[in-house]
Amino acid sequence: MIERELALTLKKRLKKFPILTLTGPRQSGKSTLLRNYFPEYAYINLERPDYRHLIMNDPVGFLKSQEKGVIFDEAQRVPELFNYLQVVSDERNIAGQYILSGSQSFLMNERISQSLAGRTSINHLFPFDVSEIGLRETVFDTIYTGFYPRIYDFNIEPGEFYPPYIQTYIERDVRTLRSIENLTTFTRFLALCAGRIGQILNLTSLANDAGVSVNTAKSWLSLLEASFILFRLQPYYKNFNKRLVKSPKLYFWDTGLACSLLDIQSAKMVQSHYLYGFLFENLVIAEIVKLQSHKGYNRKKTYYWRDNNGVEVDCILEGADGKLHLVEIKGGATINTDYMKNLTSFPVRGLGVEKHVIYTGDKSLTMGDVEITGWNGLIKLLAQLSEK
Numbered sequence: 169m170i171e172r173e174l175a176l177t178l179k180k181r182l183k184k185f186p187i188l189t190l191t192g193p194r195q196s197g198k199s200t201l202l203r204n205y206f207p208e209y210a211y212i213n214l215e216r217p218d219y220r221h222l223i224m225n226d227p228v229g230f231l232k233s234q235e236k237g238v239i240f241d242e243a244q245r246v247p248e249l250f251n252y253l254q255v256v257s258d259e260r261n262i263a264g265q266y267i268l269s270g271s272q273s274f275l276m277n278e279r280i281s282q283s284l285a286g287r288t289s290i291n292h293l294f295p296f297d298v299s300e301i302g303l304r305e306t307v308f309d310t311i312y313t314g315f316y317p318r319i320y321d322f323n324i325e326p327g328e329f330y331p332p333y334i335q336t337y338i339e340r341d342v343r344t345l346r347s348i349e350n351l352t353t354f355t356r357f358l359a360l361c362a363g364r365i366g367q368i369l370n371l372t373s374l375a376n377d378a379g380v381s382v383n384t385a386k387s388w389l390s391l392l393e394a395s396f397i398l399f400r401l402q403p404y405y406k407n408f409n410k411r412l413v414k415s416p417k418l419y420f421w422d423t424g425l426a427c428s429l430l431d432i433q434s435a436k437m438v439q440s441h442y443l444y445g446f447l448f449e450n451l452v453i454a455e456i457v458k459l460q461s462h463k464g465y466n467r468k469k470t471y472y473w474r475d476n477n478g479v480e481v482d483c484i485l486e487g488a489d490g491k492l493h494l495v496e497i498k499g500g501a502t503i504n505t506d507y508m509k510n511l512t513s514f515p516v517r518g519l520g521v522e523k524h525v526i527y528t529g530d531k532s533l534t535m536g537d538v539e540i541t542g543w544n545g546l547i548k549l550l551a552q553l554s555e556k
Contacts, residue, residue, distance in 0.1 A: 192294055194271040299547060401419055
């Protein structure tokens with residue numbers, strides 16, 4: 169079994185909270201992690217109707233009869249359970265009583281805010297990160313394959329895994345979370361989002377292309393975020409007087425999923441695709457954010473920067489000490505002095521700023537005050553950046 173980075177964080181937090189909550193995309197490995205790292209806990213999958221019926225016949229009696237801890241998987245299937253968990257956990261007043269898991273963050277968070285606020289530690293498990301699974305032979309293969317555990321556990325081709333995964337997500341999660349009448353339109357909207365990877369979000373343009381209202385586009389984007397399909401990277405605009413772009417950029421949590429939506433059918437197609445540069449940028453930024461989450465850090469300190477003249481820094485990490493780590497991400501395999509141009513244009517300079525360029529070549533070196541990292545050094549650098 170491949171070790172999961174988040175497991176250590178979960179074990180530590182379980183000693184501090186009566187309830188631990190674990191959410192993340194469907195098939196990211198939540199059930200496997202919990203069953204393997206917490207074998208002393210009883211495991212109950214609430215997808216099973218018989219378990220739901222048994223528990224809800226006498227919820228307080230059932231909870232009090234469990235002398236050891238309990239894992240409730242797909243906990244959002246029994247929303248009434250959260251109220252009883254509050255009562256019983258408060259009566260016992262000890263840490264590590266229950267673990268809740270589910271793939272629908274929106275429903276989980278809604279129940280938690282109503283019943284378990286302050287009583288649970290909320291954690292997110294994403295597909296494998298690069299520290300867990302490593303990189304594949306080429307950047308193109310890494311982008312195309314993605315990081316979902318089942319692909320690696322059962323040696324499934326990405327072209328066989330992602331289409332049914334997307335179909336299941338739309339038919340199950342989307343129907344559960346929103347009453348969307350036209351799933352075909354929603355599927356087109358999802359593909360249009362993939363076509364905007366790494367680009368500044370223009371809601372009006374996205375809504376027009378999808379044939380929906382701006383309010384509908386907003387609602388659907390929130391749905392895609394709540395179900396861990398994509399995320400928005402916010403701009404960095406602190407302490408600057410000049411006009412800056414203040415709209416977020418779109419990224420997907422998994423590049424393999426994005427490739428499937430873009431109808432990319434092989435690693436070779438990634439190499440020649442017009443969005444290759446953005447896909448590589450997506451890979452790096454998603455890995456930084458995933459590593460932060462799996463290590464228990466705060467991902468809100470990750471940004472991008474762009475001024476009104478189009479000068480842009482792909483990724484900015486703000487450390488707890490206020491230090492800024494600027495990262496330019498380039499899909500080329502040959503070092504180019506133009507790669508450093510935007511870093512020198514950033515308005516903050518001095519000891520409080522570190523500058524990095526990530527590219528896909530073999531060599532890593534330093535040029536002036538810029539650290540240049542190639543493909544072979546990517547895992548080490550991403551681990552360092554995620555800890556900043």
